[in-house]
Each structure stands twice: as structure tokens, then as C-alpha cells.
Amino acid sequence: MKLLIVNHSCTVSVAQQFYAEIERQTGWEITIVVPENWKDEYGIQRKVQRWKDFRGDLISIPVWKSGSIPLHSYRSLFVNLLRELNPDFIYLHQEPYALVTLQVYLANYFTIRKPISFFTWQNIFKRYPIPFRQMERWVLQNTDVMFPGSYSAEAVMREKGYSGRSVLMPSGIDPAIYYPRSNTLKSELGTTDHEVLIGYVGRVVEQKGLKTLLCALNEIRSLPWRLAVVGTGEFDAEFDEIAQQLNLSDRIQKLGFVPFTETPNYLSAFDILVLPSETRANWKEQFGRVIIEAMACGTPVIGSDSGEIPHLINSTKGGLVFPEGDAIALSQRLGELIQNPELRSNYAETGKQSVLNNYTNSLLAQRFAETVKNTVEFDPRSQRSGVQSFPTP
Template sequence: MHILIVSHSCATAINQEIYARVQRETGWKITLVVPDQWHDEFGNALRQEPCKGMEDSVIRCAVWKNGSIIFHVYRMRWQKFLRELRPDVIYMNHEPYALATAQVCHANNSSIRVPFGFYSCQNINKKYPVPFSWLESMVYRSSTFALPITDRVADVLRAKGFRGRQTICALPLDPERYHPRLRSQPPESFPKTDLPVIGYVGRLVEPKGLRTLATALGQVRDLDWRMVLVGTGEFQPEFEKLLAAQGVRDRIFFAGYVPHHETPRWLASMDMLVLPSETQPNWEEQFGRVIPEAMACGAAVIGSDSGEIPYLIRQSEGGLVFTQRQPDELAVALRQLISGPRLRRQLAENGRHWVERDISIPAVAQKMIDTFSAAASTHNHSRAGKTSSLASTHAFAQP
């Protein structure tokens, strides 16, 4: 079987590993179309060599509106490309309302008409303006399957009218790359301390709940701890003022920007990770990828009840949940983990087990294999039925 996958996120080699696993497990041929280079949110132009196993599978393509997940499109004559490639299944690792998804979906409808599917992490039932709403509806009508990352995302797809097969596929990670053993190899700049370390990894922007975090840290200043923040953002100067007002600025280390492939060692060096995100009118946490990454590295997690955060924490039993914008509740959770090494260890063990069982690359790859197989099988059965019916009609018409 031949699978065509289109993915802007696979401009980063680490994100190709799930497809290398599918190819290795099945012997299928996979063609992976990625942007020739991709401008990420930090302004970096990503252009990496394919991961091991995908060296002969990757096709690079220039894009318009580079860096815009929703608005970018591929500079390719897709109908011609599809007729020449003749894949058995097409999977768009893009949202159903993205222009690139509509671009490839329309080309498939106009040429080879093979099973088509998409990815989604949108957990809010948003109404998009024309023409995006039209394109989104076209993708729903034309798609055989979808791979939403959570149950809540699947609910949104159903509410919007998608009637195809849905398979929950969390954002996968490699539990060998994210592993507690990395704690013995902390980054050179990581603060040297025997005290419990609270960690934060993400953008330093106000919707991430940093005001609430600063107040909560002030409420546990009677305990001994240190904090490490990985990331950058425009809210950092204000956040530092808030920390100083709480009397805890000298306990905080700002690591700044850290490349994604280096974050496992930072996470493994933290005793607990805090994710205090706060839902906005048009945004809430969709997955919180740093949660399973931290759990895989052996850290307990404290998260707010924004978006998918509480569902991930409760599924995994790997952390504590507090009500967003409630610093008193966050302070209680911090106090529990700072003062409770046994609780930290138990939560970390729970989280690590969940990652290996449910969202590791092998686990998610098997879900993808089952979905692609079912899509191709149903299509082939339907096509065979039509051929048989047509043959019977012709036989009946003979004089």
C-alpha cells in the first residue's frame, strides 16, 4: 500500500519519526510532502535532513504564506502530482479548515478520488467566515477518516457535521528520547541545587497564567524551592516585576529559548512542571504537549483546568489539577508537591506508564496503521462492488 502524507510540522525531522515507524512496521511505501523550509513561531527557518528511515520518502515543496499554519498553501500542481503518484490513501496532517487541506482535498476529488483524511486539534466549536466555512464543509464531505488528538476534538468534529471514522491519536512522543535517566545529564546552565525544582516550559505570555503563578509562588515562599523557566515572550519583564513584588525573584532562573530537541534534559532535571494556562474568548489549551513530555521525563505535573490540560492529567494520573486564575489553589498544589517527595514520585511513575501505554510512537503508529488499513479496505471493497454491479448490468443487457 502507498500512503501520501502532507505535513508542515514534518519540516522538523523529529515529527517524521511516527511515519518512519508506520513504514517500518508495515512495509508500506510512504511519500511525505513537507515545506522546503518552515518559519516557526520563534522566527527560525526550519529545514532539516529527513529522520532515519525516511531518507527516500520526503518531497520538499515551496509554500506561499510560509509560517501561517492556516493560510499557507503548497506550490504544486496537485492534480498532476496525484495522477502520477497514485497513492492508495491521502492523510493531511493539517486542520480541516486550513487552506492546504482544502487544496489537496479538491485535487483528490478532481483526479484520483482515493480515501482522504485529516488531523485536528481544535477543541472549540468555532464558526469560520466564508470561504473558510465552505472549504471546511467540503473537506468534511470528502473525507473518509479523521485523526483528532483528543475526545473533545472528536466531539467538535461531530458537532460540525463530520460523519467519517474517527480515531483518537494523541500527539506522539518517543519515550526513549524523553526519559528520566536524562536527569543524570542536566544542561550546563541548569541551576545546581538539591532543593525541589519547579519547572515551566512555554511562551512567556499572559494567557499562560503567569500572573496567577507569580501570586501562588509568593504564597509558598516559606518553603525551600527553586524554579526554572524555559521560553521567551513579551510578558517576561512584567512577570519579573510580579515575582519581585512577591519576594521570590531571586529563586527564579530564566533559561530563555531552548531548541526543542534539547528540552528533554531540561524537563528531566525538574521535579515538577506547572502549566497554569487560562482560557481566553478564542483560545484554550488544545493538548499541552509539554505535559506528556514532562511525564515521560519523570516529572509530576500541576495544571490548570483550561482546555485539555485536566483531561490529560486525570487520564494519566500523573499530576494535580487546580482551577484556573485561582492562585490559592495553585499554591496548595505546589505546597503538596514541594513538601511531598513520595507523592511526586508516585505521580511521576503514573505519568511515565501512561505515556508508554497510550501516546508513545509505537502506540500511536498502530492506531494510524489500523485507520489507514480500514480506509483502503473499505474503498477497495466499494470499488469492487461497483465493478461487479457494472459487469452484471452489462451481462444482463446482452441479446
């Protein structure tokens, strides 16, 4: 079996790990196409690197609109590449309305016409302007199977008219990277034995609910806690200003950007991870990958009810949920866990086991490979009239 993957995220080597796991399980030939000149969210151009365990071909092609996920396109028609590779299955890790999705779909349609698929996090119904609306509709009509990252993303595609096969493909973790670690980070962060270390990992932007977090911490200032913030973003200055106004600065440590290889050390050091995301008109939390990463590291989680967060926490039973934007409710959840180490321990163990049972790269790679195999063996274009729901993890 030969697979062609088109995924701009694979400019970061760790994103190739999932496909390396598919190789390991199946022995298939996998080719990944990535942008040669991709800029990350901070405007820094990434150097394409190979994941140590990925054996397949890694092809880098220059793109127009580097850094724009929906608008970038490759400086290639893909026609010659598809004819040369002649893959059995094509997977776009890209939304159906994106230019690159249409680009590869059209190349496939006018050449080899092999089974083709896309991935989506789109969890808010949006009616895009012309021509993106027509592009998305055509892609949905010519898709053999889709891989939504969440239940709400699947529902949006159904509402937009997709009636084909759909297989849930959420984020996953590698247990060899994300696991509970014994380290001295907690004390290095200035946390004493009787203090509870609360952690936040992610972009420091307004929609992540960090103002609500500060207000909640102000409500429980009499309790023994410290906060560590891993990440950076446009809300940094305002965050610092609010913390100073509330006289909380001396209990907060800003750590800035931390490489993903070091993140598990911090997640293991935290007594509680908090993800207080807040829905906006054009955004709500698509998944909350840091939730399963923290749980895998043995850390309980408190999250808002934005997007997929409540489903993730409730299904894993690895923490508590509060109404987004409600600082009082968040302070109550924090207080509950700060004052009850046994409850923290119970959530930590339950969440860790649930993640290991449902959200590992190995399990998800097996699900992906089985879907690909079935799609190739049984032409779904003759079965599109019957809507098939994805399996529950």
C-alpha cells in the same frame, strides 16, 4: 501500500519520526510533502532536514503565506503529483478549514479520488467567515476518516456535522528520547539538596498562566523551591517585572530557548512540572504535550483545568489539577507536592507507566496504520451513515 502525507510540521526532522515508525511497522512507501520556505513562530526560516530513520521521499514545495498555518498554500496544484504517486491513502496534518487542506482535497477529487483524511486540534466551536465556512463544510463531507487530537476536538467536528469515522490521535513520545535521566542540571541551576525544583517548559505568553504561577509562588515563598523557565515569548518582559515586584527574581532562572534534544534533560531534573494554562475566547489548551513528555521523564505534573489538560492528568494519574487562574489553588497543589516527596514519587511512577502504556509513537503509529489499512480495504463512503467513535487509549 503507498501513503502521501502533507505536513508543514515535518520541516522539523523530529516530526517525521512518527512516519518513520509507521514505515518500520508496515514496510509501506511513505511520501511527505513539506513547505520549502517555511517560517517558524519566531519568523526564522527553517531548513528542511530529514529524520535519520525516515526512508521515504521528502518533497519540498514553495508555499505562499509561509508561516501562516491556516492560510498557507502550496505553489502547486498537486494534480500531477497525485497522478504520478497514485497513493492509496492521503493524510493532511492540517485543520479542515485550512487553505492547503482544500487545495489537496480538490486535487484528489478531480484526479485519483483516493481515501483522504485530516487532523484537527480544533477544541472550540468557531463559525468561520465566508468562504472558510463553506470550505470546511465541503472538506467534512468529502473526508473518509478524521484524526482528532483530543475528545473535545472530536466533539467540535461532530457539532459541525461530521458523521464519518473518527480515530483519536493524540501526541505521542519516543521512550528512547524521553526517559528519566541522571544528570547534574539541578545543581547547575542553583538548586540545593533541600530545595524542590519547579519547571515550566513552553511559550512565555500570557495565556499560559505564568502570572498566576508567580502569584502562587508568592503565596508559598516560605517553602523551599526554585523555578526554572524553559522557553521564550512576548510575555518575557512582563514576567520579569512581576517577578521583581514580588521579590521572587532571585529564585527564578530563565533559560530561554532550549533545543528539543536537550529538553528531556531539564524535564528529568525538575521535581515538578507546572502547566498553568488559561482559556481565552479563541484559545484553550489543545493537549499539553509537555505533560506526557515530563511524565515519561519521571516527573509529576500540576496543570490547570484548561482544555485537554485535566483529562490528560486524570487519565494518567500522574499529577494534580487546579482551577485555571486560581493562584491560591495552585499554591496549595504546589505546597502539597513540595512537602511530600513520597507523593511526588508515586505520581511520577504512575504517570510514567501510563504514558508508556498509552502515548508512545509506536502505539499511535500502530493505531494510525490499522485505520489506514481498514479505510483502504473497506470503502467508508458506503458506511458514513453509521457514526463510529474512536477507541479509548
